[in-house]
Amino acid sequence: MEGVAEGLWELADYHEKKGQVGKAVKCLEAVCQSTVSFLPIVEVKTRLRIATLLLRHSHNVNHARSHLERAVSTPHSLGVKCQLLLKSIPSCFELKCRAYSLLSQCYHLVGAISSQIQILNKGLELTATSGDGFSGKLWSCNFNSQLANALIIEGDYPGSVSALEHGYICATQMHYLELQMFFATSILHTHLMQWDDVSLVEGAVNRCNMVWESIEPDKYYADIMLYLMLNAFYAFLLNSTINSVVKIWHATSNQFLLSISDHLLGTKKRKLCPGLLFYNELLHTFYLLRICDYKSAAQHVDILEAAKKADLQQMHHIQELTKELSGVNLDLSRSDLNYRDRSSLTGKQAQLEEQISSITGLSSTGKEHLELAYFGNVRRAWGDKLDLAPPPIDGEWLPISAVYALVDLMVVVFGRPKGLFRECGKRIQSGMLMLQEELVKLGITDGVREVDIQHSAIWMAGVYLMLLMQFLENKVAVELTRSEFVEAQEALVQMRNWFIRFPTILQACESIIEMLRGQYAQAVGCYVEAIYHFLEAAKSKSMQAVCHVYAAVSYICIGDAESSSQAFDLIGPVYRVTDSFVGVREKTTVLFAYGFLLMRQQNLQEARAQLARGLQTTHTSLGNLQLVSQYLTILGNLALALHDTAQAREILRSSLTLAKKLYDIPTQIWVLSNLTALYQQLGEKGNEIENSEFYRRKVDDLQKRLSDAHSSIYHIELIETAKLQVHQLNELDIKRAIAGPSMGVNLDIPESIG
Secondary structure, three states: OHHHHHHHHHHHHHHHHOOOHHHHHHHHHHHHOOOOOOOHHHHHHHHHHHHHHHHHHOOOHHHHHHHHHHHHOOOOOOOHHHHHOOOOOOOOHHHHHHHHHHHHHHHHHHOOHHHHHHHHHHHHHHHHHHOOHHHHHHHHHHHHHHHHHHHHHOOOHHHHHHHHHHHHHHHHHOOOHHHHHHHHHHHHHHHHHHOOOHHHHHHHHHHHHHHHHHHOOHHHHHHHHHHHHHHHHHHHHHOOOOHHHHHHHHHHHHHHHHHHHHHHHOOOOOOOOOHHHHHHHHHHHHHHHHOOOHHHHHHHHHHHHHHHHHHHHHHHHHHHHHHHHHHHHHHHOOOOOOHHHHHHHHHHHHHHHHHHHHHHOOOOOOOOOOOOOOOOOOOOOHHHOOOOOOOOOOOOOOOHHHHHHHHHHHHHHHHHHHOOHHHHHHHHHHHHHHHHHHHHHOOOOOOOOHHHOOHHHHHHHHHHHHHHHHHHHHHHHHHHHOOOHHHHHHHHHHHHHHHHHOOOOOHHHHHHHHHHHHHHHHHOOOHHHHHHHHHHHOOOHHHHHHHHHHHHHHHHHHOOHHHHHHHHHHHHHHHHOHHHOOOOHHHHHHHHHHHHHHHHOOOHHHHHHHHHHHHHHHHHHHOOHHHHHHHHHHHHHHHHHOOOHHHHHHHHHHHHHHHHHOOOHHHHHHHHHHHHHHHHHHOOHHHHHHHHHHHHHHHHHHHHHHHHHHOOOOHHHHHOOOOOOOOOOOHHHHHHHHOOOOOOOOOOOOOOOO
8 A cells, every 4th residue: 555655645746846736735635535544654754745845835834734733643633543643653763853843833833832842842852862863963953943943932032042052062062063053153143132141142252253263264254355355456447448457357256256155155165054154244243233343343244245246146157057957958858859969968967957956955856855944934946045054954044035135234234324325225225125025925015914914924024024124214314314304204104104004013113113203303303392202212121221312412402491401311311321331322322412411501621521532432433424523513613612713623624524425414504603603703704704605505405405394294294292003903913913023033233323
């Protein structure tokens, strides 16, 4: 009878290759539904195969789960025969582990986290008692990895770190460096999300560096940096007229890029999981952004940029090989080929298949490893994945489109404070387009809301939506800096609309939206409304300090005695604990507000000392040109008030230069008014007249922009002193919507505003 089962298996394979998944499933289900009894191992293998097909090609997770539960005899299984299936097989360690692992992923997809943890613990018990050496340790790594993810969803960060540490120990015992790196980066990611102890985070960073250096020699980074320098030279050549040199260089750079790609993806030396490089570099970037070490973080962003280009180049290379292989296959299908031509084409076919296989790690048939290699239930081809670990883990942190979007986002985060708005605009546009295309693939089109999403797609939808909100947040910041208030409105309205449609998935964005509403209101001179929104945003603990400072600045701008007192009440508590914050973001913001308040209270010398201290920290640690420009403007005003005209002239001219670079019209007007007062003090009538004319043009420009903003249909609803109204889900819907978030959703990118 086993021959019958094997025949149905082969027929199912045939239908799957033809894309006829329904027929393939029916062939396999015929084995399970047969009145003839097969050996237990036959039924287990068949149910495992059905589950794999369903998970790869459909959203029918519950059907897959049912087959797996029958195979592994969980408490949900029905019938004596079902309960005895896997237990009745004395050996087949690998088969049992695959069944446990796939069932765990089914539970993850439907949000049954307690059941997932239970089945993973069974898997760990099996590996502990199997004594199956290397294979047992590999599966232990698999189960510990999934267990850590499940425990994070439950909010058990210490338990998650413990599971990852067990995985790291197993990988170390196997002397498996790639697996060690996988667990080291996962531990760092968990600490970045929790951040209870700075020393633990630093220890996790150091361990990642130690393991990574043992995998990738310094020569790799030397190649990356050499490529970056040569790329800069290429940009110079593009602006020259030496076309022949450019052509030679272009060919050379492409070849060099493929060489880097070989290093990155291990096509020559080792099968290093390509996702590890992106994962490690992005986590280091997040860490360095959090501690405000922008100089070091910039180096990691450069590496990410080069790695992304290398990866795209290799994907293009694979596409060309695949296209060539398709042509060869088409020629081979001809019936009139002579023996010599057919032999030559067959050799060419084998050569191309070998080249593709050496890069992708897939066989010539393209058949993937049986183990489901991703969460989110979206089937992706090889080029759409960035593996983090070898089989049987195969896990990916994020799909390749999300990783590419993150790289673009990091470029925006670094470029925006420097005033590189054109490049930021390109990255924001391309990143948002990429993410919206991925959301459409998940069925998220106009009108689709949270409760309409397939449960199995919620996790991945959350990732894309969170990234989309990050791009929109940065777009709002860019447009407000450039005084493009109408464009800022439109981006902020988009954020609001996404949040209203997906309030549970995007619940972490509510405070960010309130903060941005406050910044918009402040930018257009609606200070009372700005204060309301800042204080609403401050209800989020992570944003409390910076939003209290923003609200204090609005109080200072109102200018009366009561408002100054309220500003001091908000600034004082933050100022007293500035040294307790991670990094200097809050410190530079509060020193600016405190110095501004002291200046308004005519405490000029103390204001000057606080502002000078804040300016130095901002310049050396953050490099935020807008904040530097605003610091300089106040310091120039102070120098003028103290009759230090030489210093006032120098400071105000520097501030004006920066404000022009940023297209920051309000700051330009502020500086110009101070320069007019300076020229009046010095009796420089010509400069005063010229400056006053420039000042009037800028005021007229700003007034037109403000008028356009105030007349917009969005203005009133954005500044309205009311929270966003969203549809309240019932308890079942809430559980359904939040069951998916895991390590991948909490990207822990610091707020890019401020």
